Structure formats: structure tokens, C-alpha cells
Amino acid sequence: MKRITLVSVAILSSMISHAQQNPVMKTNKSVESSDSQRPLSPQQLWELGRVSAEGLSADGKTLIYGVSNFNLDENKSEKNLFLLSLSDKKVTQFTQDAGSESVIRIDANGDIIYTLKGQLYVKNANGGEAKQLTNVEGGLENVKxxxxxxxxxxxxxxxxxxxxxxxxxxxxxxxxxxxxDNLDYRHWDSFNHGKFNHPFIASYTEGQLGEAIDLLKDEPFYSPQAPFGGAEDFTWTPDGKAVLYVSKKKFGNEYAVSTNTDIYRYEIATGKTTNLTEGMLGYDTNPTYSPDGNRLSWLSMKTDGFEADKNDIIVFDKSSTQRLNLTSHWDGTVGSFKWSKDNRKIYFTAAVKGTVQLFAVAVPSNFNLKSLPIIEQISEGQFDITGIVGETKDGLVVTSTSMTRATEVYFYDFKSKNRSPLTTVNDKAYAGIIENKVEGRFTKATDGQDLFSWIIYPPNFDPTKKYPTLLYCQGGPQSAVTQTYSLRWNMQLIASQGYIVVAVNRRGMPGWGVKWNADISKDWGGQAIQDYLSAIDDISKESYVDKDRRGAVGASYGGYSVFMLAGVHEGRFKSFISHCGLFDMTSWYGTTEELFFANHDLGGAYWDSANKKTYTDFNPITHIDKWNTPILIFQGGKDYRVPIEQGLEAFQAAQLKGIKSRLVYLPDENHHVLSGQNAQVWQREFFTWLSETL
Structure with a gap:
């Protein structure tokens, strides 16, 4: 019998019941500002410290965290490490060298080994000078x-x-x-130069490395995974006699159409390699041993080619050689996870109802189960838990954000069920920034489903006035709209310029069940687009929405959504902004790189008649005859996920139809905007366009 403890189920039921009587779900109080506070500006956003949790000391008494500060004049970032005593909250700056330090290992004697400019350094938390341990040509990456x-x-x-x-x-x-001669000729933002990331092992004695052994033995495969894999793709076995690594051992065309990564075990003494996840056809990632070393866990998706499939936690018991899926019976998808110190449970994060929260699943002592593992939601609130740092006897150290607060490190208390800040890097900055009001709102979708949106209001919002309103269209398409804090698509920043922002949890987003998440595949221009229209129509019933000043904005699938809405909105919107959006599905299929994504979400190739609807009804280019609204188009020159012809085609079509339109071409940027000064240009063009058209 299934037994799942989900605190949010009862809460959500109450929310939906209330929503049926009153469509607005108020989730925080109205915010009043002082005379010394100002709305958030683009420059202030980039001046905020970017906090990263690097780990806890062996005794659990000290937090090591990093703070990156971006210098807009020099257009570069500087990161330093800090120590925080959890008992008296005293903060000590640990490093201050030019560059960016990241912690590799924290020893029981207080030694902290970290990387700086590709080399290893050591320094004790109790004081003393830093000592450089290595001087390896080309530097080291993803060290363990x-x-x-x-x-x-x-x-x-x-x-x-x-x-x-x-x-x-x-x-x-x-x-x-x-x-x-094959596909995989380019990926994300780089053409393939014939180089493949490989894992190596080498002996290490007082900073001296022995001969390095290539675990992939000159095979044309990647580990870590390209383009975003890192040290989470590797782990040592508890006895140190073997290494586990993640790789998709496919080449060329096969590589481009598959997500079938596996976890491999490499025996150091013999060089023998064994596939531990053979027969598991989707992504298998994040191999992690329990603290006692008796069990191996990892994240797994079932379906080859479906990059946004349900992500489950798998545990393998070495003594019984049994394998158990801990979350198969749970209607959600796992983000990240961490073992409890007593080996009895696994904590994990997952999107739920427009937020990302903490969960725990009990790990049975015996895998011959008579009942399914108990899953419990252990946090709840208007925030995201973005990472699990470590466990103390009273709770968890986590990283967390909200739509009005950038990442900081928090302590989540098991008894009080509250989170309290450990780091306060940006408190001084936020003291001078007006806090925007954020509310949750339910709408009835066209198919009768309850549709949730976050509504972000301008500073000092006055419901007796009228405001221009923006529909925010999320990318993915299977990525969540939660309480995240972005450096570009920042809801607080957009609202702070005087706009109401409607951020919709439309079809395709995790946090509302596996079916809701999967329903967007092969239906890109269908129910999800109707969800957007339902949300903007519903909020437009409010007297404070200026129905003559509504716009729609978004990137990637969100940019596609903007292009689609431009042809089907029937006069609702006065302005559009699309960043790296898909405009012509036929040319996109012919130029994008991760074809597994296109095959799964579009149904396959444009020459297959079974996919006709994708390339006709759900293709923005086929609705161009109805375009009549001003549109701003951003396009990255190194974006190979949504290549340059998409933005250029859309701009050229708008120009030839005589529609007010603007192209902002970023030749050095990929699907994102990573340069600080380019980001400032992006923001200025974004808000200039809105001021011109709304």
C-alpha cells in the first residue's frame, strides 16, 4: 500500500478551495517602503554578492562559503572564501587572492584544500599562510x-x-x-575541436602528482558530461580501490539523439571497467555513497531521449546486491539529494506548487518491502531551497532564494520548521531596495484545471491605480517557475520598473505532478499557450491592470511562446519581447544540436508526416500573417541550442511586414547573457523597448 506524507497536499487543497471563491491567494503582506529605499535597478542587481555554500567543517561547527562580486568596470568577477562560526556567528575572511577559490576538501584538523587558477592550495581554518600544493601545466579541474x-x-x-x-x-x-563526418559537430556554444573531457587518476604525495591514468583510455566519449557536467559526475568508492564516473558512451549521430548516460566503475588495480546501470536507458547521474559506504545512490530517468523525464533516487545495497527505486511511487521529480548522517534517510529538493522545497525519503534496512518508502515534505513556504549543504543534529544547512532575495545560506530547523539566515551578504544592499509584494493566484484553465501564477507587483503598489502588465513566459519548456532569483529574468527587477508581472505555472512545469510536467511534449503550441492566455485574461479582470498596456516576454521556449502569441493573441498585447526564441520549427530542427530533445518534444523530424501539427499549427512562422504588434528580438551569436537564424528570420519577417521591431544581436553570447556589461546593455534595451511600446 502506498504511503506518502506530503504536507503540501492538504495546504494546496485549501488553497484551491479558497481560489474557487476568490481567485487571489495572498501569500505575503503588502509591503511599504521608507524614504531611503529605491526600486531595484539593473546595476544594483549585478552588484549583489553571489553566495555559494562550500561546505561544513568536520565537527559541523563552521560554515565555509564563497562570495563572488562582479566588477562592471572591469567586466569580471572575483570570488573569495569566508568562515562562519555557527555558534557565535563570527565571520572571518579566509582568502583574498585575485581569482576565484573553490573548496575541494575540508580535513578534521582544520586544513581546507581549495583550487585557485587551476592549482591546489591548502590553508588551515585556524590561521596561517596558504601553501600552493600543485603546479600542473594547464591546471586541474573537478578534483576529488x-x-x-x-x-x-x-x-x-x-x-x-x-x-x-x-x-x-x-x-x-x-x-x-x-x-x-558525424553529428555532435557543435554543442551549446562551441564547435567540436575534437577534444573530449576525460577523468584521470594520479598518485598524490605532498603536492607531487604521479603519472596520470586516463579512465576512458582514449575513447571519444565525455566525462564529465558535456556541456555542464562537473565533479558530481565522479566519486571514489569508500575503500579507494575504484572510481565511479558518468558517461554517455555514444559517438556522433548516436550521441546527438540519446540521453542514455551510465555510471561506470573503474578498478584501479586491474583497469577493468564495469557498467553499473546497464539496461537503464535514460540519464543516470550523481553517483553518491551513503556515509557508511554500504549503499550506492544515484539519480535516474527511465526514458532515453527525454531530458525532463521524472528523476528518481535509486539505491543499490552492496550486501544483498539489490536495487530499489525510492521515489517511483511519488508524483514528482527530484532535484538534488544528500544522505543523512545516520544512513537512514535521504534528503532531497524538488519543485512543488511554484516553489522548491525540502523532502526526505526513508531508506529501508531491508529491500524486500511490504510497503513503499515513506516520503515526507519537510519544508513549506514562499521560498526555494536551492541546495543542501550539510546536516546538524537539529536541522539542515541549505541555500535558499525568493523572488525578492538572492541566494544566502540558511539553517532549516527540524523542530520549528523555520529557516533562519546564516549569511547576510546582501542585507545592507536590500535595506536600500523596496521590497516588492508577491502573491499567488489561481485561474481556471480552458480545460478546467487549476492554473497557478505568481503575481509580482511594482514598488508601493496602489490597487486604485492602473499599471502596465507583463506576461512572463518561461523557457524549458519543462523548467519550473518558482521563487528563484535570476540575474537577468529577475521578477523583482522587472516589477521594480513599474510593471505588474504574471509568471504562470503553465503546462509542462514540474511541481504539479508528473503528468502536468509531461503534457507539453508534442503540444508546444496547444494547451500551454492557452494557459498563458487564461492567466492574462484572468488578471486583466482586476481594475489595476491597464488592458491597453499589456506585453508578453520570454526566452527559449518562452521566446517561442512570444512568437506564437504574436500570431494568436487577438489584440490582447501591445508589445512583445523574445530572447533566443524558436521561430521556424523546420529550420530549428535542422540546426539545433541536442536532437534527442527535438525528437522527444516535437515528435521527430519535419519530413515525418506524423509530426505535421508540430510544423504547421504549432509553428510560429505559419502564423506570421497575423503579426501586427511591435516586437523586440534578442539573439545570441553563439547560441547553438536555438541558432542565430531563428532570431534573424523573425526580425526580417517583422521588418518586411512593416511592424515596429528591433534586433539586439549579442555576437559573443550563447543561449544566456554571461558578460556583465552585455547584461547591462540587455537590460537597457529591454526596458527602453517597454517604455517605447507600453
């Missing part, structure tokens, strides 16, 4: 020490294929030509 400290595991790129002419033809060193 063996349990006995005598070996290190790290990654580096290996040239295996001569795609670039300077590698293929040594007598033509000034040439710049790429030659390919």
Missing part, C-alpha cells in the same frame, strides 16, 4: 581526493579527433577549417 588522500581524481580535455584543419594538416598552421 581518494579516501586515504594518496590519489586524486580530476578531469582534462584530450584531443582525440582531428576535426580542425591545424590538427589535420600540420603544414597549414594558419588555416581555420572544420571537417566533420
Amino acid at each position: 581526493f581518494s579516501p586515504d588522500g594518496k590519489h586524486i581524481l580530476f578531469s582534462k580535455a584530450v584531443l582525440l579527433k582531428k576535426y580542425h584543419s591545424v590538427d589535420k594538416y600540420a603544414d597549414l598552421p594558419k588555416s581555420n577549417v572544420f571537417v566533420y
